[in-house]
Amino acid sequence: MSDTDTTDADEPDRAETGGRAMTDGGEPDAETDGGEPVADGTGIVAPDDETPTWRERKERTQGLGRLTYEYFERARREDQDLRTESDYIERDVLAFPTWPHEMIRNLSLTSFFVGLIILLSATLPPEMAAPADPSTTPAIILPDWYLYWSFGLLKLGPLNPELAILGGEKLMADRTYGVLANLVVVGVIAIVPFLNKGSARRPVEQPFWAAVGVFGVIFAATISALSIKNLVPIDSHLLFDLTFLLPFVGGFITYAVLKTMREGYMFSLNRRYYRLRPPK
Amino acid sequence: MSLERKEEHDHKGWMEERDLTPVEGAYLTVLIWLDKRLRVVDYLEVLEDLYYKVNLQMPKSHTEQYNLDNKFWYWYPLYALGSFSTIAYVVAAISGALLGFYYAPATTGDPSSAFNTVAFIMTDLNFGYMLRSIHRWSAQVMTAAVFLHMLRVYFTGAYKEPRELNWILGIVLISLTMVFGYSGYLLPWNQLSFWAGQIGVEMSLSIPLIGEWVAQLLFGGFTLTQATLLRMYILHVFFLPFVVTALIAVHIGIVWMQGIAEPH
Numbered sequence: 001m002s003d004t005d006t007t008d009a010d011e012p013d014r015a016e017t018g019g020r021a022m023t024d025g026g027e028p029d030a031e032t033d034g035g036e037p038v039a040d041g042t043g044i045v046a047p048d049d050e051t052p053t054w055r056e057r058k059e060r061t062q063g064l065g066r067l068t069y070e071y072f073e074r075a076r077r078e079d080q081d082l083r084t085e086s087d088y089i090e091r092d093v094l095a096f097p098t099w100p101h102e103m104i105r106n107l108s109l110t111s112f113f114v115g116l117i118i119l120l121s122a123t124l125p126p127e128m129a130a131p132a133d134p135s136t137t138p139a140i141i142l143p144d145w146y147l148y149w150s151f152g153l154l155k156l157g158p159l160n161p162e163l164a165i166l167g168g169e170k171l172m173a174d175r176t177y178g179v180l181a182n183l184v185v186v187g188v189i190a191i192v193p194f195l196n197k198g199s200a201r202r203p204v205e206q207p208f209w210a211a212v213g214v215f216g217v218i219f220a221a222t223i224s225a226l227s228i229k230n231l232v233p234i235d236s237h238l239l240f241d242l243t244f245l246l247p248f249v250g251g252f253i254t255y256a257v258l259k260t261m262r263e264g265y266m267f268s269l270n271r272r273y274y275r276l277r278p279p280k
Numbered sequence: 281m282s283l284e285r286k287e288e289h290d291h292k293g294w295m296e297e298r299d300l301t302p303v304e305g306a307y308l309t310v311l312i313w314l315d316k317r318l319r320v321v322d323y324l325e326v327l328e329d330l331y332y333k334v335n336l337q338m339p340k341s342h343t344e345q346y347n348l349d350n351k352f353w354y355w356y357p358l359y360a361l362g363s364f365s366t367i368a369y370v371v372a373a374i375s376g377a378l379l380g381f382y383y384a385p386a387t388t389g390d391p392s393s394a395f396n397t398v399a400f401i402m403t404d405l406n407f408g409y410m411l412r413s414i415h416r417w418s419a420q421v422m423t424a425a426v427f428l429h430m431l432r433v434y435f436t437g438a439y440k441e442p443r444e445l446n447w448i449l450g451i452v453l454i455s456l457t458m459v460f461g462y463s464g465y466l467l468p469w470n471q472l473s474f475w476a477g478q479i480g481v482e483m484s485l486s487i488p489l490i491g492e493w494v495a496q497l498l499f500g501g502f503t504l505t506q507a508t509l510l511r512m513y514i515l516h517v518f519f520l521p522f523v524v525t526a527l528i529a530v531h532i533g534i535v536w537m538q539g540i541a542e543p544h
């Protein structure tokens with residue numbers, strides 16, 4: 001309460017329970033306006049019912065700010081509509097207790113995984129190579145395994161097109177080509193959500209995209225193998241061909257299998273789904 | 281209004297008339313002491329308000345809403361991979377901080393001080409070899425887990441609207457994780473580090489247009505020198521830890537806000 005000399009008997013109690021009591025306080029506005037100026041500092045913050053609404057803020061602003069508030073208002077109305085519509089169901093939190101149940105489960109999972117890391121470290125400690133020596137190039141130059149794919153993309157020289165217009169010259173150096181290939185791969189992965197939309201989640205619902213995924217995984221493996229071709233006991237031309245062949249084989253097999261599974265699977269899925277949400 | 285204390289502000293008297301346990305008493309004393317200076321209670325109220333608004337109004341989860349049977353979907357264990365990446369990241373951070381006490385990023389001397397300090401950690405320092413091993417393995421495990429996490433997100437279609445931003449943030453994260461690994465790989469300054477660094481310089485140089493600038497920025501020149509090692513060190517122990525930790529927090533925060541995408 002911004003006003004302390006109120007006559008209402010249970011007003012002090014309310015004031016103690018915090019700001020929320022203000023809104024149902026009754027008729028204090030008249031008192032605040034008419035009475036002596038309040039100097040106890042409590043009036044500095046606008047009470048709840050004086051906080052400007054989106055509408056009032058909108059009326060005071062113009063330009064982009066105004067648009068923002070108009071949008072806020074719309075969004076709130078939309079939320080409200082969604083809430084009142086029956087298919088947006090809210091609930092109180094009724095759940096598994098965080099302490100101790102959830103915490104103990106998390107702790108045991110965490111200790112298990114940390115234990116796993118420690119076990120690996122104890123059994124397979126890393127080695128230390130010879131000190132750096134700029135004057136001798138070692139036979140094998142390798143990054144860590146998770147960069148093999150990028151390293152492999154640098155070895156795509158044979159795929160760099162030789163343009164007839166340029167008289168058989170390559171448009172760019174093989175090295176530049178490889179670096180660009182890296183950017184292309186990362187870029188393509190980044191825009192996946194904008195290429196594949198819709199609500200399907202399970203691979204079986206979209207055999208094509210599952211096939212693309214399997215293609216990608218196998219390609220990541222084969223291009224990594226290509227990057228260490230001097231360590232792989234396969235003829236390097238064969239390896240190069242396999243690098244591009246295997247992903248397609250994997251992709252086609254995935255597609256065929258999922259497409260076959262789809263018929264029966266979608267039937268039961270649709271039946272259950274549409275029973276719950278009949279089409280409009 | 282006078283400056284005299286009012287009855288209702290006599291918190292001390294109020295505390296005395298109640299029958300408080302020592303813990304409650306101590307708690308209230310600290311709370312009141314802080315509140316008089318920092319207005320803690322206001323902020324607590326804001327937090328509480330936020331908590332109820334956020335938590336008590338959750339929409340029903342997809343399975344609840346459509347009463348899809350609570351069958352355990354056989355992909356669910358894979359949903360732990362994101363958390364597993366985080367755990368491995370934390371282990372790497374702790375072991376890395378400990379390694380940092382003994383490592384020096386200097387190429388001076390033959391072999392270099394960097395190499396010597398790592399050798400010291402491995403041979404002379406108590407528990408040092410294990411420490412390096414743990415750091416190494418947690419980094420490897422994290423990278424593997426992040427990659428598998430990405431596959432899980434892909435194959436469960438969890439990147440679709442409204443989660444596109446988190447997917448892109450994930451791409452940034454996996455790239456930074458690899459840069460993390462790469463910069464760490466250079467730190468022991470052994471033959472593998474040196475020549476991996478060499479490839480890095482060459483890759484930067486072959487970026488069209490801005491290649492030389494990138495090589496200067498990341499490697500401090502076109503050959504590997506003290507400047508290279510120092511830049512990798514700062515990337516690895518200062519720059520990336522802050523950036524990656526913040527991005528992981530945002531990433532998980534977004535998951536918290538949006539909820540886990542459930543299969544249909």
Ligand code: HEM
Nearest residue numbers: 359362363365366430438446447450451453454535540541
């Ligand atoms: C440092 C690396 C990363 C960490 C620590 C991390 C952490 C997490 C965590 C804890 C979750 C909660 C769900 C789960 O555990 O599966 C999650 C979800 C998610 N992550 Fe990551 N992540 C990382 C990298 C990535 C990458 C590389 C991608 C994809 C390119 C990605 C995309 C997503 C998406 C889209 C979700 C939401 C999935 C859903 O709602 O089901 N994250 N992340």
